[in-house]
Amino acid sequence: MYIGQVAGTVVATIKHEAFRGRKLLLVDRLGLDNQPSGEYDICVDTAQAGVGDRVLVLDEGNGARQVLRLHEAPIRAVIVGIVDDVDVEACAVSS
Amino acid sequence: MQLARVIGTVVATQKYEGLQGIKFLVVQPLDKRQQPEGEPVVAADATAQAGPGELVFIVGSREAAQAMPIKFVPVDHAVVGIVDEVELSKQ
Numbered sequence: 001m002y003i004g005q006v007a008g009t010v011v012a013t014i015k016h017e018a019f020r021g022r023k024l025l026l027v028d029r030l031g032l033d034n035q036p037s038g039e040y041d042i043c044v045d046t047a048q049a050g051v052g053d054r055v056l057v058l059d060e061g062n063g064a065r066q067v068l069r070l071h072e073a074p075i076r077a078v079i080v081g082i083v084d085d086v087d088v089e090a091c092a093v094s095s
Numbered sequence: 096m097q098l099a100r101v102i103g104t105v106v107a108t109q110k111y112e113g114l115q116g117i118k119f120l121v122v123q124p125l126d127k128r129q130q131p132e133g134e135p136v137v138a139a140d141a142t143a144q145a146g147p148g149e150l151v152f153i154v155g156s157r158e159a160a161q162a163m164p165i166k167f168v169p170v171d172h173a174v175v176g177i178v179d180e181v182e183l184s185k186q
Contacts, residue, residue, distance in 0.1 A: 010180070011178070011181075012178050014144050015142065015177070040127045041097070042096040051184045061161070064158075074158045075096075075158060076155070076156065
């Protein structure tokens with residue numbers, strides 16, 4: 001899992017049926033400095049997240065299917081939480 | 096799942112039997128501002144409706160095969176949606 005920030009929304013009408021009725025958000029991956037690292041994922045939202053929120057992203061297929069209660073789905077990245085606070089010990093940070 | 100632009104099609108008559116009837120596209124992965132990022136890849140088209148020039152989103156690794164009619168097939172990237180709009184915040 002990683003911490004990201006919702007940067008925008010993605011709209012797609014024609015899509016695999018596993019995505020039907022699901023909200024897609026574009027999430028920037030954040031580094032320890034809380035800045036976007038340049039990587040991003042298009043995620044299915046299960047946490048009612050909105051643009052600007054810091055979120056917890058699960059990027060793994062088996063877990064994603066379990067969260068979405070689907071046996072088969074081509075879905076990997078899922079927003080599973082909205083982050084209130086992250087506290088990282090300064091000594092553990094190497095830049 | 097990432098954005099990508101369809102830049103071509105692939106035709107392969109002889110292929111693994113589970114892949115019969117699946118359309119393959121050459122797609123260029125994009126960054127969030129829709130600029131090319133990394134090398135193009137061949138992706139199976141799970142929408143069956145994507146064509147060259149279109150903005151799509153792709154899923155990689157094992158989940159790509161989950162988009163196919165037969166689940167255990169040798170596919171590592173799949174087009175799973177045709178993107179109408181990406182709206183980014185101003186930041």
